[in-house]
Amino acid sequence: MNWITNFVRPKINSMLGRREMPENLWIKDPETGEMVFHKDLEGNQWVIPSSGYHMKIAAKERLKHFFDNGDFEILENPKVPIDPLKFRDEKRYTDRLRDHRAKTGLDDAVVNATGAIEGLPIVATVQDFSFIGGSLGMAAGEAIVKGFETAIELKRPMVLFAASGGARMQEGILSLMQLARTTVAVDRLKEAGLPYVVVLTNPTTGGVTASYAMLGDIHIAEPGAIIGFAGARVIEQTIREKLPEGFQRSEYLMEHGMVDMVVSRIELKHMIARLLKILVNEDVAEETPQMDILPPQPAKAESRAGA
The missing domain is CATH 3.90.226.10 (2-enoyl-CoA Hydratase; Chain A, domain 1)
Known part of the structure; x- marks a missing residue:
């Protein structure tokens, strides 16, 4: 194990390297194209303050x-009952339900x-x-x-x-x-x-x-x-x-x-x-x-x- 390669370099990179920004930090207004800060939008019930667009x-x-x-x-x-008709299109209905439950928590x-x-x-x-x-x-x-x-x-x-x-x-x-x-x-x-x-x-x-x-x-x-x-x-x-x-x-x-x-x-x-x-x-x-x-x-x- 190389101590410099495996420990020192990652430690330096973490201090000096570029930090990753969250993907949803800024959200684009679909009407005007204006960029809105995520926290401002969330605090305004997902209504864009400038345009009144309801997301x-x-x-x-x-x-x-x-x-x-x-x-x-x-x-x-x-x-x-889950999937009473045993339905399948691009994927099985049971798989689709499982995916949406995982994504939404509902x-x-x-x-x-x-x-x-x-x-x-x-x-x-x-x-x-x-x-x-x-x-x-x-x-x-x-x-x-x-x-x-x-x-x-x-x-x-x-x-x-x-x-x-x-x-x-x-x-x-x-x-x-x-x-x-x-x-x-x-x-x-x-x-x-x-x-x-x-x-x-x-x-x-x-x-x-x-x-x-x-x-x-x-x-x-x-x-x-x-x-x-x-x-x-x-x-x-x-x-x-x-x-x-x-x-x-x-x-x-x-x-x-x-x-x-x-x-x-x-x-x-x-x-x-x-x-x-x-x-x-x-x-x-x-x-x-x-x-x-x-x-x-x-x-x-x-x-x-x-x-």
């Missing part, structure tokens, strides 16, 4: 910012939690788009139903953050059955007289839009979110017409009466807390800060955002 945010990260003092309790999701695309916003106890359900595109399968469907059942049991309002590409093709008809099951769960919540607020994030599409995501008492959309059933390209090919500028963006849907309001992620907590307190007949402070509710306006086709 995608992980489910647990969203819950941390949404609940008072970041204090919440995650509910355990029900167990379901069991599936839906996270349920209980906590309080501005002192009001609620149940929140969040879809994480990073888990197979937030797709709705048996596990996600069971988790959503569990969220509604918990809200009914605890007699709390329900807030759902939708982010999905639609039903999960690897589970076929079993995934489509979740549309009906979650719709029944929404009906049970409303029969119990409990408020249901839906926050539509980017993107919310497919069967999710055709079921629980558009059945809320109030629908709030994040700025620039894509919201729709079929993709714009499919619609254009079907009707053989050019779609309007900004079609399926949250601002366009608000202008045409499909959503109630477009609210920045920074203001969501206070807005939802105020709305829920009104719906449950709880006293609301007379003086409140001005909300960042975006007025109806034609959306730019190049405007994009993340969930």
Whole structure:
């Protein structure tokens, strides 16, 4: 063993050599190309301060910012059969599930939690788009139903953050059955007289839009979110017409009466807390800060955002 080669040289290199920088230290704004410091973006709920671009945010990260003092309790999701159809495309479905669970730290695309916003106890359900595109399968469907059942049991309002590409093709008809099951769960919540607020994030599409995501008492959309059933390209090919500028963006849907309001992620907590307190007949402070509710306006086709 050469003591100089194996010990002295590495020690000198570590002191004088170039340090490796983290890959995600700076993040590029997809709209303006501006470089934003990672910590600044994280502290601003993954909303770029200069442009207001809403980047995608992980489910647990969203819950941390949404609940008072970041204090919440995650509910355990029900167990379901894994790969009931023995599906395989480029890789086995079981392998795909294993990879996404390792990458995200989640069991599936839906996270349920209980906590309080501005002192009001609620149940929140969040879809994480990073888990197979937030797709709705048996596990996600069971988790959503569990969220509604918990809200009914605890007699709390329900807030759902939708982010999905639609039903999960690897589970076929079993995934489509979740549309009906979650719709029944929404009906049970409303029969119990409990408020249901839906926050539509980017993107919310497919069967999710055709079921629980558009059945809320109030629908709030994040700025620039894509919201729709079929993709714009499919619609254009079907009707053989050019779609309007900004079609399926949250601002366009608000202008045409499909959503109630477009609210920045920074203001969501206070807005939802105020709305829920009104719906449950709880006293609301007379003086409140001005909300960042975006007025109806034609959306730019190049405007994009993340969930």
